Amino acid sequence: MKRTAIALALSATAGTVVMAGPDEVKLPQDYQKNFVNYLDVDRFDRKRVRRMYVNPEALEAATKGQPLPDGTILIMEDHDAMLGADETLQFDDNGRLIPQDAVGNIFVMEKNAAWSTDNENWDYAWYGADGKPSTSEFAKTMDGCFACHANRTERDYTFTFWKFVEDQSG
Amino acid sequence: MKYFIIFALCTSAFAGAAQAEEFVVTMSGADYSPASVTASLGDTIRFVNDDGFDHNVFVPTASHALDLGKQEPGAEATLVLRTPGVFDVECVFHGNMQMKVEVSS
Numbered sequence: 001m002k003r004t005a006i007a008l009a010l011s012a013t014a015g016t017v018v019m020a021g022p023d024e025v026k027l028p029q030d031y032q033k034n035f036v037n038y039l040d041v042d043r044f045d046r047k048r049v050r051r052m053y054v055n056p057e058a059l060e061a062a063t064k065g066q067p068l069p070d071g072t073i074l075i076m077e078d079h080d081a082m083l084g085a086d087e088t089l090q091f092d093d094n095g096r097l098i099p100q101d102a103v104g105n106i107f108v109m110e111k112n113a114a115w116s117t118d119n120e121n122w123d124y125a126w127y128g129a130d131g132k133p134s135t136s137e138f139a140k141t142m143d144g145c146f147a148c149h150a151n152r153t154e155r156d157y158t159f160t161f162w163k164f165v166e167d168q169s170g
Numbered sequence: 171m172k173y174f175i176i177f178a179l180c181t182s183a184f185a186g187a188a189q190a191e192e193f194v195v196t197m198s199g200a201d202y203s204p205a206s207v208t209a210s211l212g213d214t215i216r217f218v219n220d221d222g223f224d225h226n227v228f229v230p231t232a233s234h235a236l237d238l239g240k241q242e243p244g245a246e247a248t249l250v251l252r253t254p255g256v257f258d259v260e261c262v263f264h265g266n267m268q269m270k271v272e273v274s275s
Contacts, residue, residue, distance in 0.1 A: 039232055045239030045247075094233070095252025151265050159262070163230040 025110045025125035028055070031075055039160050042081070042097040047089060049099035051077040052160055062165045068156050070121075072111040078104035103129045109145070109157075118146050119157045192216055195269065197225045197241075202259060202269035211275050215249045217241065224263055231257035 028035070035053035043050055058072035079099035082090040092098050106127040115121050124145040126134040138144060155162035190212045196203045198220045207215060217227050219241040227238040227247055234257035238247040254275035261267035 039230075039235055041230075042236040043239070044236060050237075091252060096233075148262060151263055154265065159228070160230045160235065163258075164232055167232060 024112070024115065025108050025123045027106060027108055027125070027127045027131055028073060028075075031055075031073075032077075035073075035075065038164050040096070040099070041160065044089070044097075047081045047083065048104070049079045049081055049097050051079060051099065053077065054161060059165075062162070063168070068111055068158075068161075070111060070113040074109045074158060074161055076107040078106070080104060105129070105134075106131075107145070109149070111156075119149055122149065122157050124149075190214065194218060197221045197261075197267075200225070200261070200264045200267050202261075202267060204269070206270045206272070208272045208274070209251055211251060211254055211273060213251050213273075215251065215271065217247045217249065219243055219245050225261045225267065226263065228260050228262045229257050230260060231255075237262070 031053055035055050036059050037051055037053050038059065039052040041050040041052065053075040055071070055073045058068050058074075061067070061069050079102065082098040082100060084090050090098050106129070108125045108127065109122055110125075111121050112123065113121055115123055117123055124142040126136070126139040126142065128134055133139065149157040149159070152159055189210075191209065191214075193207050193209060193213065193215045195207065195215055196218050200221060200223065202217075209215070217238070219225050220243075222243055224240055224242055226240050227236075227249065229236045234253055234255060236249075238249060240262075241247055251271070251273045254273045256270065256272045259269045259271060
């Protein structure tokens with residue numbers, strides 16, 4: 001269980017104790033409209049395109065060279081790739097896979113200072129296209145997400161976001 | 171004369187197809203070798219996991235980003251270079267395992 005420690009945080013305004021822990025990572029409403037789609041990853045082995053989003057506040061902070069702030073949310077959205085009649089992958093004029101409109105799985109990672117997990121303040125969740133939490137065995141612990149993202153501690157547990165910011169800044 | 175023209179056309183067509191080059195990158199010791207590849211559009215890179223651990227080919231660079239999936243020991247994966255530019259390759263499982271690819275049009 002990766003979400004072992006439940007952190008306690010004192011609310012500065014009300015003085016109440018806020019407990020954070022499992023299942024706290026929500027799917028933000030209207031993220032496709034309000035977040036920034038900063039990268040698309042062609043997942044050849046699964047014939048999918050993974051669309052990456054970040055909340056604008058986090059992008060602004062990172063662009064200024066600041067650490068990712070409390071409340072940072074990164075979303076990875078699956079789209080099946082366009083296939084030809086012979087089931088082969090189709091490419092656009094730039095040599096990229098062409099995502100279908102329909103959304104498949106939605107994975108969310110959120111940074112919250114009130115949480116303490118194996119990956120510091122990050123926790124993960126998996127939602128279906130209907131916006132409901134996945135009921136799969138994987139989703140019960142999200143151990144796979146914790147383990148894989150732990151390979152990028154130097155980028156604050158992100159695979160693509162800090163690389164994107166670094167590349168943009170030249 | 172007619173046969174000569176046909177032969178010349180065939181030769182030209184095969185010459186065009188033969189221009190695509192294949193590069194081989196190995197992964198033993200958790201290192202991509204070679205650590206950089208300079209290629210042309212249409213060339214391919216065949217990634218060979220000749221190591222004893224799982225590796226993969228993950229590109230986080232914008233406009234080139236892709237993932238070829240996990241490669242168990244002995245597995246191979248081929249990337250067709252369809253987009254010109256420079257991009258970085260990383261192993262998802264081993265952050266220090268990196269290489270660079272430059273694709274000219």
